[in-house]
Structure formats: C-alpha cells, structure tokens
Amino acid sequence: MSLQSKLESGKFVITCEVGPLKGTDIHEVEENAELLKGKVDAANVTDQQSSVMRLGSLVTSHILVQKGLEPIYQLVCRDRNRIALQSDLLSAWVLGIKNVLSITGDLPQLGDHPEARAVYDLDSVTLLQAIGKLNEGYDMNGNELTGKPSFFPGAVVKVESDTEASTELQIAKLEKKVAAGARFIQTQAVYDAGSFARFMKRVEKFKVPILAGVIPLKSAGMARYMNKGVAGVFVPEDLIQKMTDAQDKAATGIQICADLIKQLKPLCQGVHIMAIGWEKRVPEIIQASGL
C-alpha cells in the first residue's frame, strides 16, 4: 500500500530519512534501504541537506524505488531554476518516483560551498503550484505536456518558533502550501508534545495529514547544539539533563524518542523519524515506540 493510500485511508504512517553521501559510493544507501524496507512506509531522500554538496536526491530516490522502499523525493529551490525543477520532476516521475517534498532550502552560506549563487527562482509554495500544474498536464506557463505525472506532493512546517511573527508566518505559509496542493506535511523536530498539541489545534482546520518530526538525541551536546544552531528545534532542559546523566546514551536517546512518539501518536497522522546517521537504529526506535 502506498504512502498516499495509507494517508488517504487514515492509517498512521512512519517515514524516515535516507541521506545521500558525498561521492559515488552507494553501498550505505542500498544497505539502509534493505534494512528499512517493510519497517517504514516511505523514506525521505534529502536534497543537498544543509547546503552540503552530495549525491543527488533524484538518483538516490530512484535507487530506493529499485530496492522496493518508497521514496519521498525532496526538492529544494536553492540550486535550480524553474526550468530545471520542472524537468527534474518529469524525470522523477519517469523513474517511478511519486512522492515529492517541496522545500525552499537553506542558504548556500550554511554549507560547504558558501560562494555558490543561490537561485530561489521558485519557493516552497510556487514549486507546489508548479507540481500541481504538471499533474494537470501543463508546465507552469500553461504549455501542454506529452504524458503527465501524478505526484503526491508534500511540504514542511516549523512547529515551534521563538517569536510571534515567526509562529504566525509559519501557519500562514502552511495554509498557502495546502492551498497550493500539499497533500501531507512533515514537521521540524518536536520535543514537547504539549506545544505540538497546541500547534495541531491551530492547523487542524487545514485538513491535511501532519507527520510529526522527531530526531533521536545522541548526546546532551547534540541537544545543546540544535537548540543553539537549528531554527525551530527546542530540546527541553529536562531531556538534556537525562542525556547528561545517562550511562548508555544511545539507549536513553532512543527511549526518549520512543516515549515522545507514543505521546505524539494520538495527536497526528504519522511520525517522521530523522535519525541523522542512525538510520540503522530506526527499526529499534519503531519497536520501542510500539508502532
């Protein structure tokens, strides 16, 4: 059953991330695909994550298709103009890729090629509009396609913000994303079920499935790093203390993540596990959370 059918039939879904490496070695991607197949409903393939140049998300998504793991092809607007984005989308469909996640993308200055020219010809909303047009059989300028895709488009949202402006801007943009055709939403990492519940109250009117993002903690240092350096991630002090006190950091991080998933499950339509290098432990997290 596809991600789309599962979400449309109201089943709780599990997605995770597969990050292409820098270089041509695809062994790890293939290994992770084997390991995650059957355990998750789909896996996001990140696109030059954090503006660090890597193997492409299009080819890696195709590898997942071949391995039998449904990909969610991430597409950022930073590196390609509207001609390349639309063309890559057509290529993706031909390669058997159905789910697409529309993302604006970090600035090049955050990555390993800070001198690069940022494109942002489209943004996460106008890219969704373009995907909608492709699904109708036209490019974004209304020219007819010979053979059309039928993508299942998704988008992202930041649940927690540190200013009123940012909170409201995220919700307004989510409304635009849904209006532009987003059929599922994955969130930035959540650590507080209470604030996630408040967020869900505000966005339930958009009637779009929301997959709560979670990142297992590997150490207290990682939590502090994210609090300082990753927008929209707020790890509460008591969890950081738990990690500091833990003998077995990995087991504690996985337990915290599993407990969180249990709390989030009744509030939303799925969970998106961003393991960041711990892809092989995703099955363990799923088992511990009782999914």
Place this chain on the structure above:
Amino acid sequence: MILSEQKPFEEILGYLDGENSVFILGCNGCAQSSGSGGPVQVEEMKKKLEEAGKKVTGTKVIDFLCEKALVKSGLRGRVDQVAAADSVLVMTCGIGIQAVAAALNKVIHPACNTVNLGGSRGEWRGSERCQECGQCLLDYTGGICPITACTKSLVSGACGGASNGKCELSPDRDCGWELIYNRLKAKGQLDKLLVDLNALDHNKLMPRPEMMSTSRYALEQSDKEVKA
C-alpha cells in the same frame, strides 16, 4: 537617478478595492524626471481616480520621498487630509514607497514599478532598498520589499530558517518576513499574508535591452576626460 514607471491603472484600482478615499503622494526627484510621479502625473492620477469613483482627500508632491524626514516635514499641514483617507497612494520608486510606508502610520499602495537600470543606484540614507524588479510587490507586504529585505527574496512568506527574528545568514540581519509581519500587523493588513504572489518574473528583473545600449544606461553624460 532611479527610473520608475506607472503601474497599469487597473492594477492600482485593484489595490484600492474596498476603499473609498485616498491621499496621493508624488515625488519631485527621480519620479518627476521619470514621468511617473511628478506634479503632472499626480494631478492626472487624481482625475482618473475621481472618475473611477474614489474620493481624493488631498495630494502632495515632496522632494524627496526617499528621505523619511522630508516625508514627515512635507506632510505637515496635510495631516488632516492624510488622516481622512483610507490609504496613501505613493507615486515613486521602490525606495520612496518603502520610506513612506515606514514613515506613515497608514496603509500605503505602490503606484509605480521601478525599472532596472543595470547597476546604477541613487544614494540615500535610509535602510530601504530597491532591486528595480519592475513588478513592485509593496502593496502585499506592508511597504517592506520582500526581494531586498528577505535574503532569499521569497515571495510566498518566511522560510523556516529564522531564529529570534534574525535571518539564518547572520544574527546581524533581521528576518525580512518578520519585519513584514510586524508591519502588516501594525497597519491592520495581516490578511495580505495569504495572498498568493506569482513567482518573480526575472525577465523584468533584468535591465531592458535599450537600457544596456542607450545614454540612459550610460549615465555618464560628459565626454570630457578628467586629467589627473
């Protein structure tokens, strides 16, 4: 010199939809030289708006709208006329429009697009910037330009990168969209956040061919060489 040209009248009327009265501001600087917002064009705009059924509470042409202090002093004595209007229509370049939006506690509407001169910039003291995009969006963003205030020039709203109101680029740079949110809120225009804007037309962002090959592009008018 910054070159601006009037938006199509229908577009301007669209901005004024739901409003009854308007105050018109023109500029004796570049907008007058451009033929887009000097005294003649302000008078013409007043007539056309009145014919379209709008009440024009007053007009004023100021030199120069890019200087907020001049905007404020220029409107002394017109405060009642401005207050009586639902909004202010600003007939000048993107910098002047943004300066007026920042200086006045009123809803503003842009009447002009600013045309790319291929690199030449005027000098002004304010923080407002104009990319000469030829498709002025200031009506939708509270008079703060999303192309210059947002590092990514996003037209659809904020990305997820801001922390504490600052851009992911640097803690020294405000998130342009948070500035826009706060301005829209102050002007009672938060509904504008949900307006879908088209992806930017980069063809209009380029200098036009004639700009690259005429004396308007080559602003250096003198052929006298300075001997050092």
